[in-house]
Amino acid sequence: MTGLSEKQREIFRFPYQNTYEALICDGAIRTGKTMCMGLAFIQFAFAYFDRQNFGICGKTVQSCERNVIKPLMAMAFVRQNYICRYSRNSNLLTISRGSKENYFYIYGGKDNSSYTLIQGITLAGVLLDEVALMPQSFVAQATARCSVPGAKMFFNCNPANPQHWFYKEWICQLDKHKAKHLHFLLDDNPSLTEATKDRYHRMYAGTFYQRYILGEWVSAEGLIYPMFDRSRYVLKSTEYDHNGKYWVSIDYGTANPMVFLLWRYNSYVRHKIVCVKCYYYNSREDNKEQKTDSEYYTDLEAFVGKIPIEAIVIDPSAASFRTLIRKKKKFRTVGADNDVLNGIRYTAALIQNDFVYFDESCEPVFEEFASYCWDLDCNEDTVVKEYDHAMDAMRYQMQTVMRRELKDVFYQKCS
Numbered sequence: 001m002t003g004l005s006e007k008q009r010e011i012f013r014f015p016y017q018n019t020y021e022a023l024i025c026d027g028a029i030r031t032g033k034t035m036c037m038g039l040a041f042i043q044f045a046f047a048y049f050d051r052q053n054f055g056i057c058g059k060t061v062q063s064c065e066r067n068v069i070k071p072l073m074a075m076a077f078v079r080q081n082y083i084c085r086y087s088r089n090s091n092l093l094t095i096s097r098g099s100k101e102n103y104f105y106i107y108g109g110k111d112n113s114s115y116t117l118i119q120g121i122t123l124a125g126v127l128l129d130e131v132a133l134m135p136q137s138f139v140a141q142a143t144a145r146c147s148v149p150g151a152k153m154f155f156n157c158n159p160a161n162p163q164h165w166f167y168k169e170w171i172c173q174l175d176k177h178k179a180k181h182l183h184f185l186l187d188d189n190p191s192l193t194e195a196t197k198d199r200y201h202r203m204y205a206g207t208f209y210q211r212y213i214l215g216e217w218v219s220a221e222g223l224i225y226p227m228f229d230r231s232r233y234v235l236k237s238t239e240y241d242h243n244g245k246y247w248v249s250i251d252y253g254t255a256n257p258m259v260f261l262l263w264r265y266n267s268y269v270r271h272k273i274v275c276v277k278c279y280y281y282n283s284r285e286d287n288k289e290q291k292t293d294s295e296y297y298t299d300l301e302a303f304v305g306k307i308p309i310e311a312i313v314i315d316p317s318a319a320s321f322r323t324l325i326r327k328k329k330k331f332r333t334v335g336a337d338n339d340v341l342n343g344i345r346y347t348a349a350l351i352q353n354d355f356v357y358f359d360e361s362c363e364p365v366f367e368e369f370a371s372y373c374w375d376l377d378c379n380e381d382t383v384v385k386e387y388d389h390a391m392d393a394m395r396y397q398m399q400t401v402m403r404r405e406l407k408d409v410f411y412q413k414c415s
Contacts, residue, residue, distance in 0.1 A: 005032075007182055007184060007188040008036045008189070011182065012036065012040045012043070014040065015043060015152065020178055020179060023155065023180050024155045024156075024170060024174075024179055024180070024181045024182070025037060025156040025184060026157050026158065026217075027182075027215030028188075028212060029212045030186065030196075031189040033156045034067055034068060035075075037127065038129075041154050042078070042095060044152060045095075045102045046095075046097050046102065049124045050100045050102065051100075052103070053103050053104075053121055053122060054103065054105070054124055055126040056106050056129070057109050057118075057127065057129065057142055058108060059133040060108040061106050061108040063129075067130070068129050069106065072084075073086065083097070092104070092106070093106065109128075110134075114137075115138045115140070118141050118145060122145060123146045123148065123151060124146070125152050125154070128142060128156075131166055132158065132160045132164060132167075136169070155170070159215060160211065160217065160381070161217070161220065161381055162219060163379035171217075186213065202353060203349050205349070206222070206223075206224075206348065207219075207221070207381075219374075219376070220374040224344060224348070224374060225347070225372065225391075227348065228369045230366060233358055234362075235274065235358070236359075236360055237359060240264075240272060240357065241272075243266055244264050244266030246264050246307050247263045248260055248262055248300070248309055249313040249314075249393045249394065249400075250313065250393060251390070251392040252315040252318030252321055253282075253389060254283075255290065257281060257283075258279070259278070259280050260278070260279035260299075260300060261277075261397065262275070262277045262304070263397050271355060271406065272355070272357055273355050273357065275359060275365065276359050277303075277361055278363075278365055280364035280389075280390065281299070297321070297324055300325075304331075309331055312332065312333045313334050313336050313397055314333055314396075315338075315396065316338050340383070340395070343395040346398055347398040347399070350398055355406070356394075356398070362390075364390055369391075371386075372387060372391045
């Protein structure tokens with residue numbers, strides 16, 4: 001195939017190398033690992049097998065369809081050389097070429113119970129996309145299903161914590177598994193222009209830059225938002241436009257602090273997202289009385305005043321307070337997306353690329369920026385659950401609202 005890097009070509013050589021039973025491709029994002037591996041997996045199946053079962057696995061069936069199945073079926077090479085039929089009802093991709101036909105079952109490995117989904121089937125090969133997002137029990141079951149003579153296993157992922165089970169069990173023990181390891185960097189994808197690579201360099205910071213751009217298996221350590229600089233991201237009220245859409249994001253607390261953040265976004269003014277003001281009530285400080293939901297709602301109405309609010313973006317655990325807000329029928333509520341790591345990554349990218357600003361009055365937010373850090377005593381990516389309430393409220397707004405509002409604007413600005 002033309003237009004491939006040497007490392008991408010190695011993926012297509014793997015099916016014909018009897019020395020190896022497994023292929024592991026890890027490293028930076030956007031390096032063509034998934035596309036090359038998906039096509040090589042099909043070519044492997046038809047080079048050696050007929051009327052056999054194969055597994056294609058993602059964190060969920062939906063992510064597997066999005067990342068692997070649909071791109072594969074859209075490839076001109078696949079359309080010209082294979083006949084593909086995908087049934088979403090049975091999660092089965094049937095592929096034929098000439099007189100040969102093979103069956104590719106789609107699985108999602110999202111939690112420790114997922115291994116039961118793949119039990120019992122006999123496979124001639126398995127492809128695990130983003131394997132670092134799957135539990136060990138699921139991956140162990142998937143690889144154990146590969147009992148047809150000549151079966152091979154294909155893994156790809158972006159790096160995570162070096163204490164991650166996949167790194168320790170597979171990448172650090174290649175000989176044990178007869179595995180070939182290909183480590184990818186952005187330069188290993190010849191289809192990326194220099195401008196595109198530069199954009200990706202600017203989209204990430206800190207730990208996420210080391211993993212997704214440098215392709216390193218590194219521990220998350222230090223401050224979570226080290227790029228935050230008061231001199232750069234803090235504004236006086238006269239320094240930003242007050243027109244646009246408004247939202248309130250809430251991190252709910254009774255014994256813990258209750259936080260309201262008022263956000264303004266005007267798509268016509270440099271796409272600035274501004275935290276206009278902050279409400280931060282901590283009953284643990286200065287022997288304050290713990291407030292009821294009704295009292296917090298009164299404070300919320302006073303906090304918003306006459307500003308028209310698009311929605312209240314609220315902590316998913318705050319069921320009682322959300323119910324109360326709905327009963328009052330003054331504000332629309334939206335349950336916050338609480339995907340912590342994806343939310344942190346997206347929020348960090350927005351700050352890094354000058355989308356997010358704060359009014360100078362938001363002192364509790366600035367205090368949390370200075371102390372919000374990774375838990376170094378945990379083997380997984382975990383934040384220290386202290387001084388994180390304004391940080392959670394900020395993440396809810398970015399992950400739930402701004403990801404939708406910005407759409408392609410974020411990528412265009414980074415270009």
